[in-house]
Amino acid sequence: MRKLWPLLMAGSIGAMGVTTASADEYQLLVGSYTAGTSEGIYRLAFDSATGQLNPKPLQVIKAQNPSWLTLSKDQRHLFAVNENGPGQNDPVGRVSSYAIDPKTHELSLISQVQSLGDEPTHSSLSADASHLFVSNYSVAEDPGGTLAVLPVAADGKLQAVVQMRSHPASRVNPERQASAHVHSTILSPDGQYVFSNDLGADRVYAYRYDPQANPQLPLTPATPPFVQLPAGSGPRHLLFSADGKHGWLTMEMSAQVAVFDYHDGTLGQTQMVDLAAGQPVSDKAAAALHASVDGKFLYVSNRGTANQLLVFAIDPATGHLKELQRRSVEGDHPREFTLDPSGKFLLIANQKSNQIVIVERDAKTGLLGKTVQKLPMDAPSDLKFLLRQ
Numbered sequence: 001m002r003k004l005w006p007l008l009m010a011g012s013i014g015a016m017g018v019t020t021a022s023a024d025e026y027q028l029l030v031g032s033y034t035a036g037t038s039e040g041i042y043r044l045a046f047d048s049a050t051g052q053l054n055p056k057p058l059q060v061i062k063a064q065n066p067s068w069l070t071l072s073k074d075q076r077h078l079f080a081v082n083e084n085g086p087g088q089n090d091p092v093g094r095v096s097s098y099a100i101d102p103k104t105h106e107l108s109l110i111s112q113v114q115s116l117g118d119e120p121t122h123s124s125l126s127a128d129a130s131h132l133f134v135s136n137y138s139v140a141e142d143p144g145g146t147l148a149v150l151p152v153a154a155d156g157k158l159q160a161v162v163q164m165r166s167h168p169a170s171r172v173n174p175e176r177q178a179s180a181h182v183h184s185t186i187l188s189p190d191g192q193y194v195f196s197n198d199l200g201a202d203r204v205y206a207y208r209y210d211p212q213a214n215p216q217l218p219l220t221p222a223t224p225p226f227v228q229l230p231a232g233s234g235p236r237h238l239l240f241s242a243d244g245k246h247g248w249l250t251m252e253m254s255a256q257v258a259v260f261d262y263h264d265g266t267l268g269q270t271q272m273v274d275l276a277a278g279q280p281v282s283d284k285a286a287a288a289l290h291a292s293v294d295g296k297f298l299y300v301s302n303r304g305t306a307n308q309l310l311v312f313a314i315d316p317a318t319g320h321l322k323e324l325q326r327r328s329v330e331g332d333h334p335r336e337f338t339l340d341p342s343g344k345f346l347l348i349a350n351q352k353s354n355q356i357v358i359v360e361r362d363a364k365t366g367l368l369g370k371t372v373q374k375l376p377m378d379a380p381s382d383l384k385f386l387l388r389q
Contacts, residue, residue, distance in 0.1 A: 024049035026341055027058065027105050031069045031080060031382035033351070035088070038378035041066050041080060043105065046385070048342040051358050051372040061098070061107050064090045067381040070123045070132070075386060076100055077156035078107060079125065079132055085118035085139060093120045095134055097156045105386050111157045116164060117146045122184040122237075125152070127191030130211060131218055132158065135182040135196070144169070144179030147196045147205075149218060162216050170202040172232040173253065177202070183236045183252070189244030193222055193265040199234040199252060203227060206265060222265045230254060237288060242295045246319025255284035255302055259319050271320045275302045275310055288336045293343060297324075297366035301334040301348075309334065309348065311366055327368045330357050338383040345372070349380035356380055 026046045032038040040063035045054040065088070066080035082094035093115040098107045117136025124133050132152050138145040146166050151159040167180045181200035187209070188195065196205040206222035214220075229235055234253030240262065241247070247260040247267060259271035276283040285303035291314065292299075298312040298321060307329050312321035331350030338347050339361065346368060348357045356377050360369035 022047075024342075026388070027386040028053065028347070029069055029078065029384045029386065030349070030356070030377060030380050031066045031384075032377070033067055033083070033379035033381055034063070034065050036354075036378045038380075040064070041069070041107070042377070043107065043386075046340060048340055048344065051340070051345040051360065053347075053356065053358070053373065053375050055375060059106060061109075063096060064088075064094075066096070068120075068122050069382045069384045070125055071384055071386075072125060072129055072156070076102065077110070078384075079123055079152075079158075081115065081120040081123050081134060082112075083119050083121055083137075093117050093136060095120060095123065095132065095150060095158060097152070097158050099156055100386070110155070113150065113158045113160055115148050115150075116161045117148060118143070120148075124185055124187055126209060126211075127187060128211075131209075133185040133187075133194060133196075134161075135185050137181050137183060137199075138179070139181075141178040145182040145198065145200060146180070147182050147185055147219075151215075163219055165196065165205070165207070165219060167196075167198050167201045167203065167205055169200045170231065172202060173234075176200070176234065176253065177232070184238065186238045186240070188265065189240050189262065190264075194219060195238055195267070197235040197238055197249065199236060202229045202231060202233055202235065204229065204235055204238065204249065204267065206267070208265065224266070227260075227267050227269070229258065230256075236286060239289050239291065239298075241291065241314070241319055242293075248289055248291075248298060248319070248321070250286040250289050250300060252286050253284065255279075255286045255304070255306075257286070257289065257298075257300055257321065259321060261319070270318060273312070273321050273323075275300060275308075276304070276306060279306065287334065290337065290339060292339060292363075292366060294363075299337065299339075299346065301329070301337060303333050303335070307332055307334060307350075309337065309346070309368065311368060313366065324365075325367050327359070330371060330374070331355050335380075336382045338385065341385055341387060347383055349377075349383050351379050351381055354378050354380075356383070 233251035331353035333352035
């Protein structure tokens with residue numbers, strides 16, 4: 001902690017106690033990349049009354065490149081991908097599981113297994129919590145990206161990979177699409193399908209999830225087996241609406257958001273929104289997207305040289321988007337962000353400028369306001385709130 005704490009203290013705005021939890025206090029888990037000074041996963045106290053993080057960590061969980069964090073529905077278990085690959089301190093892609101104490105939120109390691117691919121960048125848990133879907137991005141052309149399926153025991157212990165899926169590359173962009181690059185894999189609202197977003201293939205692959213039929217091969221291609229997207233668009237992250245009727249997909253390379261109607265394993269595109277219309281190619285790097293709890297607003301990050309958060313109003317009938325605001329993230333490379341449980345603040349993980357930026361949010365209009373804190377944090381990559389039991 002010698003290197004990190006001085007940085008954290010330098011970004012403090014005010015102070016708050018962490019020994020006694022208040023009605024406004026929550027805990028935040030921060031995943032990160034560890035090539036620099038970061039040590040892994042950080043558990044921090046957040047005050048939803050002031051919108052500030054306490055700079056002194058409640059806990060530091062040492063891990064290699066825990067870049068994406070997945071919480072079980074009951075928040076008793078945490079799953080972290082270890083985004084390792086060739087040339088890193090640990091060249092082997094892995095996945096780790098942790099137990100979360102329901103009273104203190106203290107984390108303890110349960111298990112760690114190989115992801116059987118390079119640079120695992122995302123994971124999601126099945127609705128029955130019995131399988132974890134891991135997206136091996138794989139920066140290098142060979143072997144390319146894959147989707148790995150790992151069984152999960154009731155106690156959170158991970159089992160070895162039981163199924164792998166690979167996809168043909170589009171090769172539209174010779175540098176970035178020479179092979180598959182699975183960026184995320186998302187469960188359908190009904191839990192019966194899995195959608196794998198492959199940046200290297202320009203497709204979203206659909207699978208039927210049925211572990212009862214074949215526990216060793218729980219995924220089978222759906223009908224239709226994929227959604228074709230524009231050439232060179234590079235699909236990244238998919239999000240479903242709370243009512244399960246619509247979906248939104250960021251396309252990293254073209255900086256667009258595709259809007260879909262969803263029904264029984266099928267995605268039908270109804271709108272395409274440009275995040276960087278008329279802007280240079282360097283502005284095109286769409287990343288994360290999250291909706292407000294009330295379902296009225298969608299927030300999307302665009303990296304590149306733009307480094308903006310875009311705010312959209314959501315049409316409740318169609319899921320279509322109307323742009324309301326573009327706001328600077330006041331940093332570089334907003335890899336992920338999250339709304340706090342109160343809905344009054346939005347927290348941004350600016351990976352390349354090494355900071356978490358917290359801004360005010362108007363719950364009625366959806367608009368983002370002034371910055372309330374900039375907390376130095378080395379290479380933050382994901383933010384997940386723990387809710388009080």
